[in-house]
Amino acid sequence: MAGLIFLSAIVFLPALGALILLFFPASAETAIRRITLGITLVVFLMTLRLVFPGDGPAGETLLERSIHDVRFVAGEPGYQHALAVPWIRSFNIEYFLGIDGISLPLVLLTSFLSLLAAAASWSVTKHVKAYSVLFLLLETGMLGVFLALDFFLFYVFWEVMLLPMYFLIGIWGGPRKEYAAIKFFLFTLVGSVLMLIALLMLYFASDVRKLPEEARRQSLLSSEVMVKSLAPGDKPLHTFNLVALAKLGQMPDSPFNEPAWLGKSIAWWAFLLLLVGFLIKVPSVPVHTWLPDAHVEAPTPISMILAGILLKMGGYGIIRICYPICPQGAYELAWFVCGLGVVSMVYGALAAMAQQDFKRLVAYSSVSHMGYVVLGLGAWSLVPGVWDTQYWKMGMNGAMFQMIAHGISSAGMFFMVGVLYDRVHHRDLDKFGGIFGKMPAYTALAIVIFFAALGLPGLCGFIGEVLVIFAAFSYSRVLAIIGASVVILTAGYILWTVRRVYLGAEYRGPHAEALTPLTLREFTVGATLAVAAVVFGVFPQTVFHYMAPSVNRTVDEMAQWMKAVSVNVVESAAEETPEKVRHESTVVLDNLSSEVLEAGSQR
């Protein structure tokens, strides 16, 4: 219970802060800014408390431990501090928070970047109070998304985050802010609608009673639902519990295998809908065009949040929801996911190269870098008969690491652009130059950040990119080779940008006199990000240590599903007539390669 309360406190503290800020006079700008910064700092420290070193009381179950100790146990693949309490009883909606190795780094990233973004928010001078309130609400939404384990709750947080963002872009943005804000809103809303459809599809197909009792217990259902599920009854007991849904989805005879439409199963359709919904957020080509506009118009701190955290929700959704719940759809659509990833990588890099606007360039680099995430998540490299999961694990871990790395580097890049914009009020790449001479400390930090994005070894971008490419190679050589070629394009646009902006003899744009050295506050934000880039690049284990067990668990679960399905197919093929087999598992059978059957018959 202490764990649940602690997690709830993390999620709702910013919202509480927003509420308190409402009582402040709008003229007390400095106080409001400081309180906002203070709240984000407290949230950050609280999330840091989760990874506080030292062992908690040992020899107990995770649930019992969570009562005494809010620390996160590293190396533990399962959910921690996970507890569900009933929320809306008639639909079995639970208030269910929990944290595991996949969400922990993202939660830390969120609180960390929120803190830095709050520190970077001094440049916002319009309606400071409203800005701060929305900013804090946004943080609650983001943390909630990463911590919710109930699909409905997840959806609610997802929407909670959407509205503040809309206003933050639409009110505090640049000249085309209305267009950008509505574009952002509509794209994301389309994604939400698709997600909502999938959510309802899965909900109405789910039935907790179909789960074996052991799995039900592992799903951490709230005691009320648990009792309901034990009571006799024929009416299916629907659930939004993500863990239970995953367990259901991974059953060989999953209720989601029912055909839904056009000969495809519920799992297939749900996967596709969810995938598209999340890909809009990632964003992947061709649903990425909201991103450059939103970034260009958004104020600097909001760009940092947008690139650093919001994009990660797409990736998080894919690994937390799409894959575990609909493995069948994931397996069948793996080529689609990977293809989109590679296209995004190449296309984003090319588009970045053609930009004139500094911020647009950085935005497109995000498209390219998030393509790695999609590719790494999608590369279903498991070969039936060999069952070698290590490449797949490498790819998934690489993709997750890339999310963290990109969170650091893209937030950093937007911050760096913002620093310049605050001084000279333009972003035309051809009108910079010579910044190195005028702002040496700033340039040094910027170069570290940009090179982190370039994927330089020793900085955070390298590990994720390389692992993803390696893993993709064992899935599809062609895709891996195309993907690897992006390193050339990336070097091209980043170095070209560095040369145009930072190097050279003279500044070629307006307001040369405004190019003053960094303030202490700016330096702190920039240096923190640069140090983080180095730390994650040199000690990637700091992330993998927490992340890998949970990611590996996800992979293992899917590998098990695949084994179970193929063994089922093979066994029933041995026992029953072929027609009946085909009838029973149409979808599954058609898509498993003949190798499985060979392997099975040899067995």
Next chain:
Amino acid sequence: MEAILPQLLLAAWLLPLLSFVVILLAGARMGEGGRGAGYLATLAVGVSCVLSIIALVWWLGHHPLGGHGGHSEVLTGDWYTLAQFESLRFSVGYYVDSLTLGMFVMVTFIAFWIHVYSFGYMHEELHDVHDPFVTGADGRNLVRPGRFHRFYQYLSLFCFSMLGLVVANNLFMVFAFWELVGICSYFLIGFYVERPSATLASNKAFIVNRVGDFGMIIGLATFLFACGTLHYAMPGNASEHHPGLFSIVKDATNQLQDKNNAASSHEGTPTNVGHEKAGGSSGLETANKIERNRALTPVLLTLAGLALFCGCIGKSAQFPLHVWLPDAMEGPTPVSALIHAATMVAAGVYLVARIYPLLTADALLVVALVGTITLFLAATMAVVATDIKRVLAYSTISQLGYMMLGLGVGGWVAGLFHLFTHAFFKALLFLGSGSVIHACGTNEMPAMGGLWRKMPWTAATMLVGCLAISGAGIPLVIGLSGYYSKDAILAQTFLFHRMNPLFGWMFYVALGVAGVTAFYMFRLWFLVFWGKPRDEHVAHHAHESPRTMVAALVVLAVLSVVSGWTVPGTSWGITSLLEQSRVTPATETGTLQSAVALRIPDEHASHEHTIHAWVSGLAFLAALIGFGIAAVFYGIRWLDPEDVRQRFRGVWELLAQRWYIDQIYDAVFVRNALRLAAVAAWIDRNIIDWLADHAALSVRRLSQWDDWIDRIFVDGAVNALAAGIYDMGIRLRRWQAGKIRVYIMWIVIGIVALFIIGTIYLGIGANISRG
């Protein structure tokens, strides 16, 4: 006892990093103008050098020289794990054999002297610098603060990266440091960030290198996929479970050979190692191997090896990725000496030597071919260049081509031997040219001439360098370092020529270019130091360089002479050191099926006296002819080079334009990439955004229609109803005339009507009920 060696190397490796970090943080505050940074960096690399020498001595004490290669002693282990996924491990570790230690000593030694030299060369950076190459908008030359400490900071980072590359025990680590040396090179080429040409050159260098690295990533991915590891060899005897790359490839090759032997009795060639053996029942061990080697076909092995070689092509500036190195001369000259002559560019050669067991005969042939093409092209470019540093840059490319050729034709020791000797004499030549540039303030040789009077030390040491690179010596008796190493390569190529007549031309090209080398080097020397000063202004300014610079020149000159020799009375020398870790290519026996019937000759065969005598004589002759022609044109000026230039204008132009390769790349790759980028941006704005905007717009239209429908039909219907009722009301109003008589009349009519209706209705009703 063995534990001390990795620690020594670790210390030697990390000291420059420490220096980098300190300078990064303390920067300009270290002494006047940042001079302290120079001392610190020099100290760090000096201590590194001492530690490396101690390590080498320790090693030689335990592994005495003189044995034959093939079963080399190796000490390997991991220091630190970056990430691990089941058995896929990415780590930082050491792989120590005599080659590693030799490289450590060579790199730190040259780096130390270049650090020393730079005190003199970079002294301008101690205070504000007046950059004559950059003119501001106001027409005046730029004046900027000095960056002495930055220079040493980058040098330290470079030393750290280079040593990391050398000590690496796995390809992942090699790749990481490969990129890091690339970025150091980027910083140092672009050291004069204010000069557009410098920043352009640094971008070009990094991006061209990335093209090679792209191939390298594919190579890494292939090996990781096929072998499940990127470690050369696994430490200790835990190798049963997870063997390193070398043993996996060896196993696969052996299996394949077995199968080939079997297949010669059967028909057809197997395509997949693992698959064929799947039916076998040799137990778990075989099954493990099969799984690992599931994809390691000869073709894949060749391709993977070549993919790795792509990285070497980029880093070692081999054709077709050689274009970056001449431009890299924009950097300060000590950098050119250290990075772009002695160490970093040789990393490609080093890596080929390291992964030698992974290269198939076909791959080695490609290595040799690339080397041959490169050494020829670069030498021709050097012939017409007038920028002193560019001549040396082309010469470097050409010499690296020799090394690749040597490795490709089976001369593992020969290629690496040339790497070492070349490092000394090319560093010397660059430092000499730096001394000249320092004195003259220009790179253009036509503006120099007759400098030997003013700078005797520089002239003399440069002459030693020229002699060394030309391979001067008394055949079969004694010679300068280049004499030994170049002859070793030529002899091995000659042997290759004998065994594979189809590729015999490589020997003649290499031999001919040996003459060209002598020609362009002495052309350089004569143009700079001989004759009369051609530019009074330059000659007037010229002076001998400060002692720090001269000291470095002398030390390197001595080494350029002696580094090919053996310690008197023993057979100890660089060759015997390398011989200790010599590896034979996995496919040396030549039984592997290759595209062309290839036989890679054994290296020891080329030591045969007759071959040696022949080749030595021919090479000497070629160099002599080259020297003679240079003397005729530029020394005694018996012939005028201008005449030749006029007569062969086309050829001259072709060479001066570097065979138009840069222009072709620009037209084919750079422009098309930019065009493609513009297309992508256009698609975004004009197709995807158009779709999105129009989707939104059409929804808006739809809602407008909806609004219209609402107003016309729904509202219309309601309004129409209302209007109808209203109309009726209006019409009805006519009847309300307000006259009582009319009302009464209507009332009466109404009552009567009701009465009639009621009667009829009730009556009928009554009738019905009644009857």
